[in-house]
Each structure stands twice: as structure tokens, then as C-alpha cells.
Amino acid sequence: MELVLISGLSGSGKSVALRVLEDRGYYCVDNMPVVMLGVLVNLLDDEGVARAAIAIDARSGGGMDKLPERIQRLQEREHKLTFLFLDAQDEVLIKRFSETRRRHPLGSETRTLMEAIGEERRLLQPITDLGHRLDTSYLKPAALREWVLQATEAPINEGLTLLFQSFGFKHGLPQDGDLVFDVRCLPNPYYDPELRPLTGKDEPVVQFLEAEPQVLQMREDIRRFVATWLPAYQKDNRAYLTVAIGCTGGQHRSVYLAEWLGRQFNGQAPRVLVRHRTLAGQGG
Secondary structure, three states, X not given: OEEEEEEEOOOOXXXXXXXXXXXXXXXXXXXXXXXXXXXXXXXXXXXXXXEEEEEOOHHHOOOHHHHHHHHHHHHHOOOEEEEEEEEOOHHHHHHHHHHHOOOOOOOEOOEOHHHHHHHHHHHHHHHOOOOEEEEOOOOOHHHHXXXXXXXXXXXXXXXXXXXXXXXXXXXXXXXXXXXXXXXOOOOOHHHOOOOXXXXXXXXXXXXXXXXXXXXXXXXXXXXXXXHHHHHHHHHOOOOEEEEEEEEOOOOOHHHHHHHHHHHHHOOOOOEEEEEEHHHHHOOO
């Protein structure tokens, strides 16, 4: 059976992830207690279900610390398993709950929204790094749906996925970055009026950046660092390694470097992806 386990913070987009998989033909179950996971999978096996997506989060009660063991058991039974953990910055979660006027599942008369989010983070800590951690803070729904589909194509028992992700520091650090490189010191195409509306994918911006020796040195330094340590991360049996590259706005320098690095590492990991957080948040 092909299994997708989804967890994460309330308000981070788990419902969106579950719906997009349901639209793709997955049998979907929400709010499943960890202790019942094996029982459910056995029932679905008996019914001949080929693909299932199961949401497990703090609403399910305790037992989160047992999830790694349950996942290992499922893998030993040769299930094709993907684990997706959705996260978002606290201020974004607070804004989402305020806009929808929903009550946080762990909220109470004596616990503020911020305290409820903190408690949920504590409960989910044992499973944060089990698979692919996806920061949904500034993603448009369409981008989130696309990223969920990309993530579910890479089971955690089929090798490491290397992800190069651009972002803008003015939107805050990404929650899902394993390695973070700051390239704000590089010459900025933003100050050229003709280049300002373009992105690091556009040839005029590429030509501008590649004419700067600092840019060439920075990209080579990052390439060499990742190449040196990639084998160690692969030996650590990680499912994902996210290399986050940030400039001020996340539009020019970081986008260019993420694209360039993605091409350089193509074929050096079982799967290489390139994503642009700021452009995705703008619908680009």
C-alpha cells in the first residue's frame, strides 16, 4: 500500500493537504490516534485499498513519541510510506486563527492562543523531523497543493531528496531550512530599474549576477559545502535535506542561486527539487 502520513501545527494547512490527496484518489482519514495506526492500515489492507492518506496531530491525544516506531514497522511490511510535517510561523498561525475565528484545538479559558500553539509544538516535537517539514507560512493555496504533491512523490524509504529553496529575509527565516545561506551581501539587481520587476530566473538578471565575481565565488562556496557534506546527510538516512538561500526580498539573488545549484546537483541525489518561497507566495 502507498501511505502518506500528514501531521503538523493546527492552522498550517493539513486540511488542504488531505483534500488535495483525496482529489488524487487517496482514501483519507483525519485525526487518527497513533495507537490505532497499525489497526487502520491492517483494515485498509484487507479491503484492498491501494493508496491512503492519514492525518495524525495533537488532537489525537498522546503517543506521538511512539510514531517513529510505528512508521518503522510499516516500512518493514514494505509499505511505500511518506511522512509530511506542516509548519508555520507563530505570528502567521495567530493571524489565520484570528481571521477564521476558529478556536485552537488545545485552547481553553485558561490558555491563550499563543500558549496553545506553544503546547502543540511541544507535543509534536518528537515527530517534527521524521520526514519532509514544509513551512506554509506565506504560501498561496495553489502553491501549497503543488508542494504537497511534490513531497508525496518521495517516500522516506527511497533515499534523500535534496531541496534548494530561495526565500526573502524580510518575510522571516523558513521553518523548514536545514542549511541556511545568507546572500544579502551580494550585488542586488533590485536597484536597477530595468531588472527590478524581473526574477532570478530571467536572463537579464542572470547576466547581471554572473558578471559579478562575488556572486561566482558565493555560488561555488555553497556548492562545495553542500557537495562535501551531502554524503554524510545521506548516510544519516534522512528523507529530505533543505538548503535555504535567502536574500532581502527573495526575488533575484536567492532565486538565481537556487536554480543554479539545482542544476549542479541534478543526479547527485535520488531526487533534486528547486522551490522559490517568495515567488510561490506571490502566486509566481
